[in-house]
Amino acid sequence: MNLVWQRFTLSSLPLKEYLNTSYLHRFMVGILRPWRQTSLLMQWGDTIAAALLSLVYALAPFVSTTLMLVLLLACIGFWLLLTLSDETTSVNVASVTPIHLLVLLYWGIAAIATALSPVKKAALSDLATLSLYLLLFTVCARVLRFSRMRSWLITLYLHTSLIVSVYGIRQWFFGAKALATWVDPESPLSKTTRVYSYLGNPNLLAGYLLPAVVLSLVAIFAWQGWFKKTLAVTMFAVNTICLVLTYSRGGWIALVVAFLTGMALLVYWWSLEMPPFWRTWSLPIILGSLIGVLVLAMIFVEPVRLRVVSIFADRQDSSNNFRRNVWDAVFRMIGDRPIIGIGPGHHSFNKVYPLYQQPRYTALSAYSIFLEVAVETGFMGLACFLWLIIVTFNTAFIQLQRFRESRSIEGFWVIGAIAALLGMLAHGMVDTVWYRPSLNTLWWLMVALVASYWTPLSQTTNQPNPEPGLK
Numbered sequence: 001m002n003l004v005w006q007r008f009t010l011s012s013l014p015l016k017e018y019l020n021t022s023y024l025h026r027f028m029v030g031i032l033r034p035w036r037q038t039s040l041l042m043q044w045g046d047t048i049a050a051a052l053l054s055l056v057y058a059l060a061p062f063v064s065t066t067l068m069l070v071l072l073l074a075c076i077g078f079w080l081l082l083t084l085s086d087e088t089t090s091v092n093v094a095s096v097t098p099i100h101l102l103v104l105l106y107w108g109i110a111a112i113a114t115a116l117s118p119v120k121k122a123a124l125s126d127l128a129t130l131s132l133y134l135l136l137f138t139v140c141a142r143v144l145r146f147s148r149m150r151s152w153l154i155t156l157y158l159h160t161s162l163i164v165s166v167y168g169i170r171q172w173f174f175g176a177k178a179l180a181t182w183v184d185p186e187s188p189l190s191k192t193t194r195v196y197s198y199l200g201n202p203n204l205l206a207g208y209l210l211p212a213v214v215l216s217l218v219a220i221f222a223w224q225g226w227f228k229k230t231l232a233v234t235m236f237a238v239n240t241i242c243l244v245l246t247y248s249r250g251g252w253i254a255l256v257v258a259f260l261t262g263m264a265l266l267v268y269w270w271s272l273e274m275p276p277f278w279r280t281w282s283l284p285i286i287l288g289s290l291i292g293v294l295v296l297a298m299i300f301v302e303p304v305r306l307r308v309v310s311i312f313a314d315r316q317d318s319s320n321n322f323r324r325n326v327w328d329a330v331f332r333m334i335g336d337r338p339i340i341g342i343g344p345g346h347h348s349f350n351k352v353y354p355l356y357q358q359p360r361y362t363a364l365s366a367y368s369i370f371l372e373v374a375v376e377t378g379f380m381g382l383a384c385f386l387w388l389i390i391v392t393f394n395t396a397f398i399q400l401q402r403f404r405e406s407r408s409i410e411g412f413w414v415i416g417a418i419a420a421l422l423g424m425l426a427h428g429m430v431d432t433v434w435y436r437p438s439l440n441t442l443w444w445l446m447v448a449l450v451a452s453y454w455t456p457l458s459q460t461t462n463q464p465n466p467e468p469g470l471k
Contacts, residue, residue, distance in 0.1 A: 010098030117343030126345020140448030206251025258423025369428030
């Protein structure tokens, strides 16, 4: 059974041996190596790639989608230049992981869905956009292999999110005009301020801040020195408060899932050093404390009580009713094209959805990541997407065990990535905000963070205490 699981998750796939014998890899990688050896600028290639990624993650909450796509194009163009001029060394071969293979497979399924789409022109445009995000993953996975660049990008994102959160909290105190109908005008919450900071939408802001909450939590333990730890505590508190003030139900669900996952993994990390009592009761105490906080908030804070109760109100809540009507139409769309879907992207969705929608229920997406994937690429794409998620988490857990044995602080960032990914998936079950550039780039950053630590299973077995990343 263990061997079957290893093969299913590609844990023991001999990628290094395959790439060393691949004619395509030999032909593509290193074709411009002589030019790179004489170029002064390309001597700093990976640093320049990190600088371009820094622009992406520093500007994501503040700039337009068009500018974000331009920045992504610049990152990918430079990555292509780096790849074509790379040394064909074992280090660069090891940068290709099972996650890369499944990302490539998903792109291939999306390309087939585009070719068979009933709205080929719209699907082709969206395939180009999807390609940018998938290639961003490859850039991030390459750069994050270097521990200093990894630390820099995580720190940059956390500082950017702190600025976003501070402005969001300011909106809570001084008021913020709703830019869309986020709350039913007849609801008791119609006068409640829902902060959205620079992102223009509270649900989008909640999705953007979720990884920041988790990464700032693990930074408390990963960062050394009291000043850095105090900064991490401040980031965690400010980001959490701002996320709560979005009053995004999907964001709250994601926060609970991510927090419980993070705490469970932290307990697992320290379990070998814990006394028997805390090893047994720490998780129940954490869970009980969280439930107690939620119960007290529901009793004494009316907006919280109303938002939590509305989650279970089904069609009696206008937002729930809207999603249910959209989902009914989406199920019919999937039923008509179950194998390969209508083609990737919201342009394809906007062309086809009106043929199925109920009157007055226009929508830009399926309001569920899993339904969106099924609509766009059919059950083939959904199966590949689920396979990608399973392989990503399996890779993360293997590396977490490796770092736990060596007591490397890099394990805390793996914990943060796992918790952030699970939280984003929980949010994605009821919303599709992470198709926006500011969130999509974060999703692939978290996946790339896991991929950057990947070590073939044979090496993990033979080398229990490897170095945590390249210097």
